[in-house]
Amino acid sequence: MPYVNIKVTREGTAPGASATTPEQKAALIQGVSDLLFEVMGKPRHMTFVVIDEVELENWGVGGLPTAEFRRRQSGTPG
Amino acid sequence: MPYVNIKVTREGTAPGASATTPEQKAALIQGVSDLLFEVMGKPRHMTFVVIDEVELENWGVGGLPTAEFRRRQSGTPG
Amino acid sequence: MPYVNIKVTREGTAPGASATTPEQKAALIQGVSDLLFEVMGKPRHMTFVVIDEVELENWGVGGLPTAEFRRRQSGTPG
Amino acid sequence: MPYVNIKVTREGTAPGASATTPEQKAALIQGVSDLLFEVMGKPRHMTFVVIDEVELENWGVGGLPTAEFRRRQSGTPG
Amino acid sequence: MPYVNIKVTREGTAPGASATTPEQKAALIQGVSDLLFEVMGKPRHMTFVVIDEVELENWGVGGLPTAEFRRRQSGTPG
Amino acid sequence: MPYVNIKVTREGTAPGASATTPEQKAALIQGVSDLLFEVMGKPRHMTFVVIDEVELENWGVGGLPTAEFRRRQSGTPG
Structure with a gap:
């Protein structure tokens, strides 16, 4: 009787x-x-499997919203 | 101090x-x-009660998305 | 295909x-x-219904753990 | 490795x-x-932090949807 | 940045x-x-993957706690 | 009317x-x-705030249970 909840950011990971x-x-x-x-x-x-897609601005990591976190990780200098 | 979360598929169950x-x-x-x-x-x-409506394609049962699961359950032959 | 999660504090509410x-x-x-x-x-x-019992010290309301919150609500003076 | 889920009602709390x-x-x-x-x-x-915004009609307290609960709390007579 | 929560009943499914x-x-x-x-x-x-084991008496299906549900499913007559 | 759920691994992070x-x-x-x-x-x-402590073996990251993940991260050679 398992219940599985998968949360991912809402963004494309397949071509197009x-x-x-x-x-x-x-x-x-x-x-x-x-x-x-x-x-x-x-x-x-x-x-039962329930998939939640979470808007990028609603997901945080490293103390930052995801998009900002990735920008800093990619390390583009000023 | 209860908290209740109810998840249902997003679909009509009342007339219209x-x-x-x-x-x-x-x-x-x-x-x-x-x-x-x-x-x-x-x-x-x-x-507190929080209701989540989950898109049919985001809910799985029997290893299949709900719509496909129901199609096979209804057993329409080839 | 509903899924319901009920969270309550772990404490007795029935006699004994x-x-x-x-x-x-x-x-x-x-x-x-x-x-x-x-x-x-x-x-x-x-x-599916899943019941979670949560220890009193793990549940907060009013910015306080539940036991402390109740103590202040009951308003016993110093 | 903490995971934090914050649920709030979807409504404005900042000016405009x-x-x-x-x-x-x-x-x-x-x-x-x-x-x-x-x-x-x-x-x-x-x-990880995940924020969920929940429609007012999907959040209940006091046995009522939030908007109705607030209306009664504000106590406007007849 | 996925988060997956797997809930299963707490019971043995491997030998011993x-x-x-x-x-x-x-x-x-x-x-x-x-x-x-x-x-x-x-x-x-x-x-991140988080596994929750849920006591049998805390999991319901068919309107019954799991153990009682299974007993009736197995259909042993009077 | 927020609801916050905080999940952390069950382990000591304060002295003793x-x-x-x-x-x-x-x-x-x-x-x-x-x-x-x-x-x-x-x-x-x-x-409302609900804190869940999750056993180390029930939390996975990097495709591994937490303890094993940390062991490999610390990179101690054979």
Whole structure:
């Protein structure tokens, strides 16, 4: 009876995409459900998967919103 | 001081609706708050309820996105 | 396909209990599942309910841990 | 390796704003990350912060949706 | 920068185990992190995975605590 | 009406402690509640804070349980 919640930033990671694609979501759902079956024998029909896409400005790391964090990480000088 | 999070798929379940209606949300909020008062004596003003509506393609069950899962459950032959 | 998470402080609210009793948990599970069926037609076998009991010192309100918050609310003078 | 999730109602709290502003979000992210460093020594680059804005009708307190709860709290007669 | 939360019931699913084993947890962590890298290119060091084990009496399905739900599903007559 | 959930690994970060101390928890609760008041004007009595301590083996990063991840990061050769 597993419940899995996957949170990712809302942005494109596939060619031409500006958000997670339906195909990527389906792959995550299948992959996680397979994993729980293989590792723990959990039947797939008892596994719920919920994907949340979070706006970049709503996700922080390193004390900064994600976009600003990445800008500084890329280290472009003034 | 309860906190309750209710996640449902974003789709209509009332006549003519394409999402959870404000009336349904109000009924969920009232019902859950009443329940916590009746079962555990929790005062209603200390109970927070947060409802999340999740897009169908973001919710998986049986290793599939919800729409595809339902299509296969309905068992329409080739 | 609803998923409901109920968080309450770990403390007794039934006579002689020092935590939520199994009977109270069963009543919450049944009550929430019934509510989602009645308000939105959600079949009970597709509703997951997860109850979390949170230690009093891990729950804050009013800027204070719960026990301290209650002490000040009860307003016993010095 | 902390993970912090902040949920607030989606509404303006800064002059002229109808939602949490990017500046407020950045301040929350920085403030929480600083707090975890100062209180527990957690390095900022290992702290994730996710902010969720919740529609007013999806947030309940006192057994009512937020807007209705506030209306009654403000106590305007007939 | 994904965050993944996996909730399972606390019970043994490996021979002789009464809870999820450290090896199973490590396999879940690795599997989910690999999946997010393969499907979305997310670097593994930016993926947090948190596993929650939930007591059987705290997990409900079909309007019943899990143990009672399973007992009825197994359908043993009077 | 904010709700804040803080998840940290269960381990000592204060001298002699093997877990988050009550004082640290109180400091997190106060700090987060102050922050939401200062940044967004949220009244402290309407802010709930829930702290979860997560066992090291239940938290993964870099595709590994935390302890193993740290061991490799510290880079001690064979």
